[in-house]
Every structure is written in structure tokens, then in C-alpha cells.
Amino acid sequence: AQKVTQAQTEISVVEKEDVTLDCVYETRDTTYYLFWYKQPPSGELVFLIRRNSFDEQNEISGRYSWNFQKSTSSFNFTITASQVVDSAVYFCALSEPNGLENSGYALNFGKGTSLLVTP
Amino acid sequence: DVKVTQSSRYLVKRTGEKVFLECVQDMDHENMFWYRQDPGLGLRLIYFSYDVKMKEKGDIPEGYSVSREKKERFSLILESASTNQTSMYLCASSLWTSGVWGSYNEQFFGPGTRLTVL
Numbered sequence: 001a002q003k004v005t006q007a008q009t010e011i012s013v014v015e016k017e018d019v020t021l022d023c024v025y026e027t028r029d030t031t032y033y034l035f036w037y038k039q040p041p042s043g044e045l046v047f048l049i050r051r052n053s054f055d056e057q058n059e060i061s062g063r064y065s066w067n068f069q070k071s072t073s074s075f076n077f078t079i080t081a082s083q084v085v086d087s088a089v090y091f092c093a094l095s096e097p098n099g100l101e102n103s104g105y106a107l108n109f110g111k112g113t114s115l116l117v118t119p
Numbered sequence: 120d121v122k123v124t125q126s127s128r129y130l131v132k133r134t135g136e137k138v139f140l141e142c143v144q145d146m147d148h149e150n151m152f153w154y155r156q157d158p159g160l161g162l163r164l165i166y167f168s169y170d171v172k173m174k175e176k177g178d179i180p181e182g183y184s185v186s187r188e189k190k191e192r193f194s195l196i197l198e199s200a201s202t203n204q205t206s207m208y209l210c211a212s213s214l215w216t217s218g219v220w221g222s223y224n225e226q227f228f229g230p231g232t233r234l235t236v237l
């Protein structure tokens with residue numbers, strides 16, 4: 001079963017519009033992390049944010065903001081006043097215990113949302 | 120800056136060939152990962168390693184093997200390449216630190232290798 005759902009496959013907005021990328025996750029664990037990554041056309045994934053399951057405070061970083069709501073199992077990402085450089089594929093990911101002590105936890109990625117910002 | 124490098128950006132191989140994809144990180148990370156990325160499917164984990172000579176299967180290990188002889192290097196091996204292994208392959212690494220949250224450190228990704236199997 002898909003653990004991370006990004007229902008929006010593609011979004012197209014005009015520059016300066018605000019846009020929200022949705023992410024819904026599924027886990028039975030109480031301890032987990034959520035991530036957002038950006039993949040620009042160059043291909044290399046860039047880490048944007050990490051949020052642990054016990055911290056539901058919203059976070060803002062410049063034009064980016066994240067809304068974490070455990071009640072709805074969502075971790076949505078909003079870009080305010082979008083710019084052409086924001087055009088990329090954005091991935092939401094979940095990291096949860098895999099039963100191995102002292103191991104790095106692998107990420108379960110959503111299928112990504114392709115954002116196109118036009119001038 | 121964390122640097123994860125992959126041996127090739129583009130690779131073309133023939134069906135049945137043995138293929139090696141190399142990944143090197145320079146930040147002394149304990150954990151290394153191999154993913155493949157396909158349109159409409161996102162990133163899927165093939166294998167990961169949390170220490171030298173240690174490996175764990177991910178979601179789609181069939182047709183692949185891995186090798187981690189040195190901490191900085193993690194190789195993905197396609198024993199007999201097939202056309203359905205045509206994909207973008209992404210390597211990542213992350214630091215392990217002690218404590219309940221230590222294993223959730225962010226992963227740093229390489230630029231990817233686009234493999235085409237003819």
C-alpha cells in the first residue's frame with residue numbers, strides 16, 4: 001500500500017501565485033519523520049525540510065511554509081509568491097522504524113508533484 | 120558541503136550485460152541507499168547499507184545486488200541487465216547519530232545515473 005500519497009500529479013501556476021502541494025501519509029508508528037525534497041530539472045534531489053512526529057508546529061522558511069497535521073495525517077507544503085525557479089518535482093517522504101537497531105531509516109517517497117511556474 | 124557522486128550520468132548497456140553503478144560520498148556517512156526513479160512511480164528503494172559489508176533489501180531488490188567494501192563507496196550491481204531495468208538510479212547517504220531521532224537524518228542525493236538497457 002502506498003504510504004505517502006501526493007494526489008496532485010502536476011500543477012501549473014503563474015508567477016507570484018501561491019501554491020500548496022498536498023501530502024498525506026500512512027503509518028502505524030508514533031515515532032516517524034516527514035520530509036520534503038525538491039528535484040529541479042538538473043535531477044539532483046535537494047532536501048527542504050524534516051519534521052518529527054512530535055512536533056506539529058508549522059514552519060516557515062522564506063517563501064516556503066509547511067503545515068503538519070497529525071489529525072489528518074497530512075504534511076502540506078505552500079510556496080508563497082511562486083517564482084519560475086520553483087519549477088521542479090517535489091517529493092514528500094516518510095521515514096519510520098524498520099526494526100533494525102542503529103540503522104539509517106530508508107525513505108518512503110510519494111510519487112511526486114510536478115510544479116510548473118510560468119512567467 | 121556533502122558530496123555524493125555517481126560514476127556516470129548516462130549509461131547504455133545491452134541486455135544480459137553485468138552493470139556496475141558506483142556511488143561515493145565524502146562525508147563519512149554510515150548509511151547509504153540506492154533508489155530507482157521511474158515516471159509515475161516516484162522513488163523506490165532497492166537496497167541500503169548501514170555499515171561496511173552490511174546490507175538490507177529495500178522494496179524492489181530483485182535483479183540487483185550491492186557491495187559495500189569501504190565506508191565511502193556503495194555499488195549497485197545488475198547481474199544480467201534487462202530492459203525493464205532501464206531507469207534513473209539515485210544514490211543517497213545519511214549520517215547516523217545516536218538517540219531515538221538520530222537515524223532520521225536527512226539523506227543527501229547524488230545527481231543520478233540514467234541507465235538505458237537495449
